[in-house]
Structures are given as C-alpha cells and as structure tokens.
Amino acid sequence: MPDTLFRSATVVDGTGDPRRTADVLVRGDRIERIAPAGSLAVAAADVAQEVPAEGLVLAPGFIDMHAHSDLAVLADPVHLAKVAQGVTTEVIGQDGIGYAPVDDAVLGGIRRQIAGWNGHADLDVDWRDMAGYLDRLGRGTATNTAVLVPQGNLRLLTVGSGNRPATAAEIDRMRGILDDSLAAGAVGLSSGLTYVPGMYADTAELTALCEVVAAHGGFYAPHTRSYGRGALDAYAEVIGIARETGCGLHLAHATLNFAPNAGAAPRFLDMIDAALAEGVDLTMDTYPYLPGATTLVALLPSWIAAGGLDALRERLLSGEERDALVQALDVDGCDGFHGEPADWTTIQVSGVGDPALSALVGRTIAEIAAGTGEAPVDAMIRILLADDFATGVLMHIGHEENVQAIMRHPVHTGGSDGILVGDRPHPRSWGTFPRYLARYVREQGVLTLEEAVRHLSATPARRLRLADRGLIREGYAADLVLFDPDRIQDRATFAQPRQAAEGIAGVWVAGARALRDGVRTDSLTGTCLRAGGTTAAATAAREEHA
Numbered sequence: 001m002p003d004t005l006f007r008s009a010t011v012v013d014g015t016g017d018p019r020r021t022a023d024v025l026v027r028g029d030r031i032e033r034i035a036p037a038g039s040l041a042v043a044a045a046d047v048a049q050e051v052p053a054e055g056l057v058l059a060p061g062f063i064d065m066h067a068h069s070d071l072a073v074l075a076d077p078v079h080l081a082k083v084a085q086g087v088t089t090e091v092i093g094q095d096g097i098g099y100a101p102v103d104d105a106v107l108g109g110i111r112r113q114i115a116g117w118n119g120h121a122d123l124d125v126d127w128r129d130m131a132g133y134l135d136r137l138g139r140g141t142a143t144n145t146a147v148l149v150p151q152g153n154l155r156l157l158t159v160g161s162g163n164r165p166a167t168a169a170e171i172d173r174m175r176g177i178l179d180d181s182l183a184a185g186a187v188g189l190s191s192g193l194t195y196v197p198g199m200y201a202d203t204a205e206l207t208a209l210c211e212v213v214a215a216h217g218g219f220y221a222p223h224t225r226s227y228g229r230g231a232l233d234a235y236a237e238v239i240g241i242a243r244e245t246g247c248g249l250h251l252a253h254a255t256l257n258f259a260p261n262a263g264a265a266p267r268f269l270d271m272i273d274a275a276l277a278e279g280v281d282l283t284m285d286t287y288p289y290l291p292g293a294t295t296l297v298a299l300l301p302s303w304i305a306a307g308g309l310d311a312l313r314e315r316l317l318s319g320e321e322r323d324a325l326v327q328a329l330d331v332d333g334c335d336g337f338h339g340e341p342a343d344w345t346t347i348q349v350s351g352v353g354d355p356a357l358s359a360l361v362g363r364t365i366a367e368i369a370a371g372t373g374e375a376p377v378d379a380m381i382r383i384l385l386a387d388d389f390a391t392g393v394l395m396h397i398g399h400e401e402n403v404q405a406i407m408r409h410p411v412h413t414g415g416s417d418g419i420l421v422g423d424r425p426h427p428r429s430w431g432t433f434p435r436y437l438a439r440y441v442r443e444q445g446v447l448t449l450e451e452a453v454r455h456l457s458a459t460p461a462r463r464l465r466l467a468d469r470g471l472i473r474e475g476y477a478a479d480l481v482l483f484d485p486d487r488i489q490d491r492a493t494f495a496q497p498r499q500a501a502e503g504i505a506g507v508w509v510a511g512a513r514a515l516r517d518g519v520r521t522d523s524l525t526g527t528c529l530r531a532g533g534t535t536a537a538a539t540a541a542r543e544e545h546a
Helices: 104-113 130-137 151-158 168-184 203-215 231-245 265-277 309-318 322-332 355-360 365-372 376-386 400-407 428-443 449-463 536-545
Strands: 004-011 020-027 030-036 049-052 057-060 062-064 087-092 144-150 188-192 219-223 248-251 282-286 292-295 347-351 392-395 412-414 480-483 504-509 512-516
Touching: 057 449, 062 412, 062 428, 062 449, 087 504, 104 151, 104 309, 130 144, 130 168, 144 151, 144 168, 151 168, 151 188, 151 203, 168 203, 188 203, 203 219, 203 231, 219 231, 231 248, 231 265, 265 282, 265 400, 282 400, 282 449, 309 376, 322 376, 347 365, 355 376, 365 376, 400 428, 412 428, 412 449, 428 449
Parallel strands: 004 049, 004 057, 062 087, 087 144, 144 188, 188 219, 219 248, 248 282, 282 412
Antiparallel strands: 004 020, 020 030, 057 480, 292 392, 347 392, 480 504, 504 512
C-alpha cells in the first residue's frame, strides 16, 4: 500500500481540541507521523502520494452509528452512498432484525420482512451464524463494519413470530445464541420494539439479554417502543434496563416526533443527564432531517402482524379485521404507529418492490386513497398485498427544535439510518454527514467544526471500543476524510436522493484512497471490526493521549 503525505492540512483530530495546521504521514494502514506544517522532511522516493492539503480539513473518518448496509456493503463494492460522505465505518444489524444469526427456516421470512430496508439483493447468504457473517464481511469491503446482534432474530430462532411471552427455556436459549454471537465479535444487541417479533418482548426478557451484553462489555442499541406520544416512557424503559444490568446503552435515532412532542427535547435531555449522573454508560445517534423512514408494513398494529407475513396476508385478505384495523390506525393509535392516530398526509411512498407499482412513489397514502375513492386504510392494505410488504415510506413527522437540541448534547453521535434501496430513498442515505457540516456547522453554527467532528468520529469510536480509530493520532488506523469546510455540501434531496456531496477531496480507509475528488477508486480495504480488536501501538497511543 503506498504511503501518503498530507501537506499543511488543517487537522481537526476528533478530540474537540482547536484545529491546527500540520503535516501528516500515513505509512501502510497507520498514521505514522504528525508534525508542524512544513516540518516533515520525507524523501520523495518514500512517499507514493503527496496530497497538498492547505485550506482543507483532515479529520478522522466518520462513523455511521446506524446503518442499513447489511447487504449493500457486500453486494455493491462501490458503495458510493457512504464513501462519498466521508464514512469509513458503519454499524449494521440494526433495529432488531437482520441477516445473522439465522437458520434455513427463518432466513426467507427475514429477507421478505426487511426487503423495504435492504431490497432483494442478488446475494447468496451462505452463512448462518454470526461468526460466518463477520467472516464474510472481513474479506474486503468499501467501508469498515461493526455488527449488532438483532434481538428479533433471537426470538425468531426460539419463540417464533408469535405474540406471546418467551418461556424461561426460550430465554435461556436466546442468551446462549447471543453469547456465541458476541464471542464471535459482534459489538452489542439491537432491538426493534415497534417491529415484529421484537415488539413482543417484555422488559424482563430484554433485561435478561442485556445481562449477557454487559458481561461482554458490549452495548444495547434499541429502537424503542415509541417515538410519539409514549416516547419518554419508552426511553425510560431502556434506560432502566441499562441501569439495572450495567449494560452500555446507545439510543438509536434518538428523536421525539409527532405533534405531542413539539418542543419536548429538554425533558428528554433531562432524562439523559440524570442517567449519566447516575453512572449509566449512555450515547445516542441522530440524523439531521425532520422526516423519518421505514416500511409501510411496520406501521400496522402488532396484533394483526403476529405469526409472520403469511399469517398477516391471510388476515388482510379475509377482511375480517378491517374495522378493528381502522379503529387502531385512525382513531386509537397503535404501537406500530408509535401510539398516534395516523395522519395519512404525512406518509409518503418512497420505494416499491414491484416495479409495476412505481407510479405510487412520491405520493402520500392520503393522495393515493383520494385518487381511487378508497379509505386510506384500504389503500394501505391494497398496496401491502400488491407489493408483498416491500413498500418503503417517508414519515414527515419531525421537529427542528428537537433535532437541534439533541445534536448539541455531548454524548450525541451521527447515524444516517440510511435505507439505500427504493425509487426515492430518504436523502439521509447520501447526505447525513455533509449536512451536519454544511447546515449545522457552517450555516447555522449549532455545532462548531471541532464539536461536530468529535460527534461523528471519536465519540462513536469510544462507544464501539475501537482503541485505534476515531482520532488523528500516531499509531492509529488511517481512516481519514479530507474536505473543504467552505464548500462541503449535501446535494441529496427528497426528489433526487442519490446525489453525492460536494467538497470532499478524499477518503482513505486503512490508508488506501477510496475517494478522489468525488470519484470512487477500486479500493476495498474495509474490514469487519470485531469487538475487542486492537493493536499494541494503538493502545499505547490512546493511553498516552487519554
């Protein structure tokens, strides 16, 4: 691998300390020397790439703490959506449902259930346990990956998809599978507590699993039971689990949405500060947008989705539950809809599995229903059945004051929650990290540049226990991003979401250049970052600079 010398770069090192101008020498996959600008004398023959960096910021590569690249990182070697943002590490296995651990009986159902997140990638899933998945990821990818164990998978492998409490024997088996997965190198546990079947777990079951996570030094990353009316209670539940078990807690896409939560961020942050003061090991991620994204099927109440997609199809086709479904969605509010009555004007189709339905993309459920004279619930049912539950949606439900307040908190990190498939996926899939630096640093001053880089690199690296990443330090891995702070700009929009950012001059993963002035190279130096992996040099460097 060629050595690289950055000349006169503005180094924002991830600590939050003031920027400084320096020469930085990368040798192999490590940062070897950092010296005052112009002082690093290296023979030209020893440096294959000298990068003039005057006026450009050199920062640690960004860490996407909430990614849905589980298949894309294997099926799409270019993976431009993330590399072009300066992302060098992604955390996958999110929201309690994923591709490992699995068995032959559950794999097909999982692929159908999360087709709206990951599509139908033409990829042979030739692994079954977590160790096999991590081995596959370790063969060379565009970005590094770290993997969470999905709690919904544990339920599918033991309890099945039914709506009932797990027995003591089933919980014991889940704990065993989780223990094996964490021992293989997974970094923690995720859950999707508004998704089938994870939503059927009670607090005691989650606590029993988090005891295992705590024993491995990992963390719990819950998609909580509500981001609407019940959001604060939902956050209180998982904070209580972390307090009881001593497990690290990372709040996935930490936000407060829907009308009842306008201006509620101070109450949420008071909860966070109280937990931190008690010694709870807590972090959280957000994306810098107001709309959320999910699958249309995920908005259904849990009772109608029990038993899996085939059972759901039979219920919807029979029509026997229609009146109860209308009551749950339009009147009472249900768990799939975060406890809120549905406002169908805010639910917009972003992608379909069946190309024959592509005319629906960009339209709200209210618009689709009005065009056919249906009730919105009936339009929803028709779309779900026609698309085999693969429909993706945007939910226009956020509040800017909450987004800004939460991103200011010191334990905040960046997470795109980026769904890469669909006709018009959420622009956060391509724009999250540049948007932080353009809109919320340069334009609005919500964060300083130094704060933002710390949130996007060092804070997540500490959460992931990556002793040799997240900072620009001698001995650390050379995962780096070079950008123009005056030009960096997200270009992805809701109408045209697959637009790469401007102003990023280069991205390096393990010392190899993965992006050159917006153009992807053929580098595949990313690997699977297993829990506990480090180097003696990195450990010494971190201790020295702690």
